[in-house]
Structures are given as C-alpha cells and as structure tokens.
Amino acid sequence: MFRNRRWLVLLCLVGVIGWLLWNGNNFQAAEIPSPPTPGQYEIALESDGYTRTALVHIPKGYNDQMPPPLVIAMHGAGGDAESILDHDNWAKLADEKGFVVIAPNGLPARPRLPSNFLANPQLWNSGQLREGSPRSKIDDVAFISTLLDDLMKKVPFDKSRVFATGHSNGGGMTFRLGAEMADRLAAIGTVAGMVAVEDPKPTKPLPTLFIFGTADPVLPLDGGESSLPWGTRTTPPVVDLMKKWAQAIHCETDPTTILDDEEIKKVRYPSRNRGPELTVLYLKGHGHQWPGASRNLPPRLIGPITSKLDATAELWKFFENSTK
Numbered sequence: 001m002f003r004n005r006r007w008l009v010l011l012c013l014v015g016v017i018g019w020l021l022w023n024g025n026n027f028q029a030a031e032i033p034s035p036p037t038p039g040q041y042e043i044a045l046e047s048d049g050y051t052r053t054a055l056v057h058i059p060k061g062y063n064d065q066m067p068p069p070l071v072i073a074m075h076g077a078g079g080d081a082e083s084i085l086d087h088d089n090w091a092k093l094a095d096e097k098g099f100v101v102i103a104p105n106g107l108p109a110r111p112r113l114p115s116n117f118l119a120n121p122q123l124w125n126s127g128q129l130r131e132g133s134p135r136s137k138i139d140d141v142a143f144i145s146t147l148l149d150d151l152m153k154k155v156p157f158d159k160s161r162v163f164a165t166g167h168s169n170g171g172g173m174t175f176r177l178g179a180e181m182a183d184r185l186a187a188i189g190t191v192a193g194m195v196a197v198e199d200p201k202p203t204k205p206l207p208t209l210f211i212f213g214t215a216d217p218v219l220p221l222d223g224g225e226s227s228l229p230w231g232t233r234t235t236p237p238v239v240d241l242m243k244k245w246a247q248a249i250h251c252e253t254d255p256t257t258i259l260d261d262e263e264i265k266k267v268r269y270p271s272r273n274r275g276p277e278l279t280v281l282y283l284k285g286h287g288h289q290w291p292g293a294s295r296n297l298p299p300r301l302i303g304p305i306t307s308k309l310d311a312t313a314e315l316w317k318f319f320e321n322s323t324k
Helices: 005-025 081-087 090-097 140-154 169-180 238-248 311-322
Strands: 039-047 050-058 070-074 100-104 162-167 187-191 208-213 224-228 231-235 256-260 264-269 278-283
Touching (some): 039 140, 050 081, 050 140, 070 169, 081 100, 100 140, 162 169, 162 311, 169 187, 208 311
Parallel strands (some): 187 208, 208 278
Antiparallel strands (some): 224 231, 264 278
8 A cells, every 4th residue: 555664654644743733623713802802813704715714813912093013824734723823833922022913724725625634735825736726726815815804804903014924835825925915015934935936026025034944854955856745746946946036026146144153054135226135044954843833743754853943033023123
C-alpha cells in the first residue's frame, strides 16, 4: 500500500496533527454583540456561492469611538482560524497591544465536502493550486474584501492601519492580498509563505517582512522538490521569490545584509524611490514551524524547531513601525 517506510511514518504523523486540528475545528464561537465588546466571536457570510467563516478577536479595552488597527491572520494548509489566533498567539498579543485581529477560515480543496486535514485540507487560493481544480476557481481575495466590509459595520477599525499576515499557504495568500488588494493594506508580513502570484503588480508598494527558516523542508531554501502530506511539489529558490516581490514593490533586487549572527541573517531590499522596503529574516537552522508558537508540530514533518524568535511580536512591531 505504501511505497516505503518514510511515507508510512509521514502519514502517521499527519494523522496525529489532524487529530489535534480536529479539536480546534469543534470550537464554537458566539456572534458579535452590538455594541461590540471584548472577546472572540464568529462571522459568517456568503461569498462566491459558499458560506465563509472567520473568527474575530476584540481586545480588552476596545472602544468603537477610537477604532484600533486590524490584523488579518491567515492559517496554513490544513489549519484553521482558531489555530493561528490561539496557538500562534495573535489573540494574546491583540489583548496586550489593543488591536483587533480577524482570522478567516480557508475552504477545503474539494469545497463542497467537509474539511479533513489529510483527505480534504482547508486551503487558500494563493496562486499555488492546480489550475482548473475546484478550489482554484474560488476568489479568496473577494472573500477577504467582503469580510472587511462586513467587519467594519460590526467592529469599527482604523482603515489606515490594516495589516495582513499568514503562515505557509496563508503566507502565500498574504502575498496575493498584497498584490491584488494593496489599496486596503498598510503593510504585510509572512512566515514561510510562497510568492505564487505569477506577475504581482500591487497598486502601491507595501512594507513587507518575510520570516523564513533556512532548514524548512516544505519550502526549501535552495528550491527543488519537497514532500507534503498531500503529495510533492517543486518550488524555486527562496531568493528568487524574494527578488520577484522586491521588484513588485519597486525595490532593488540585490539585498543589503544588515545583521548576520549565529541565529539570524537579516537582509533588506532597498527602495528605488525612498518608498517601502522588503525585509527578510533568515532563521538559521529553523524549519517550517511558526516561531514562538505555543504548540509545535512534529519536527519529522516540518523540520527542526530552533529559533527563539517570537514571530508574532516581531511582525506586530514591524506593522506598528510601518505606519509611524
């Protein structure tokens, strides 16, 4: 049935992860009260013929007369809204810093069937999906845009300080939002997300932070074939992806190194016209795991977990500084 032991072990690990994520999928959230009060709530709306959902975390001390910033946080393939809010610590940081965070749920690969981590994972149409597949025909950019319109009516936020972030496939979706919805964003930041848009042309350049583990087996630093729970894929070198995005936001395609120590190499792609820049943090020896997450996935599947960085705090600091 299985070609080799490696795949058998991989599927066993995926089964464990699926069980963990199943616990999250059984989370029940209440609807947003009017007027909005602090807490975690659910939004449901229709988009592209599908009922789409998202979790909204309203921070302690929220005041709709003084709308705070908003972070859009997108889970990776097979994940869900609760996982990025709670396990990647966006809800906790939102309470500490006073911003609203909305975590939308992707749709399954076969969108008319129930989601399942191994057989039918929740995904984003980031540009990575096979052309012609049912999921690739669903417009997730339109969904996010409609979601922001709906949220503004229920939980007012500062439209000039809207930021997008995501992990893995959710990071790829972040780049797609940056390419196609730049007019509604102030900055973007991703962890291990692939720039899958073929020729990104944002309407304005966005400050961008990319966090990446150099030992990532899912998105290999030097490119090539990688094994995923759903099959194999081939990706270009990460530096080529960064050059593509740097060019899209009018930056030089040759970066400048501004830090290089035992743990992190930090490079910056300077703007050609004194505008926003692309900053990349290479976490030496780290794998595909969200750095600083409260729950780690098996290293056999996502590579080593070595970084001491708190990616959530680092991204928020970047977002704050981008609008000063």
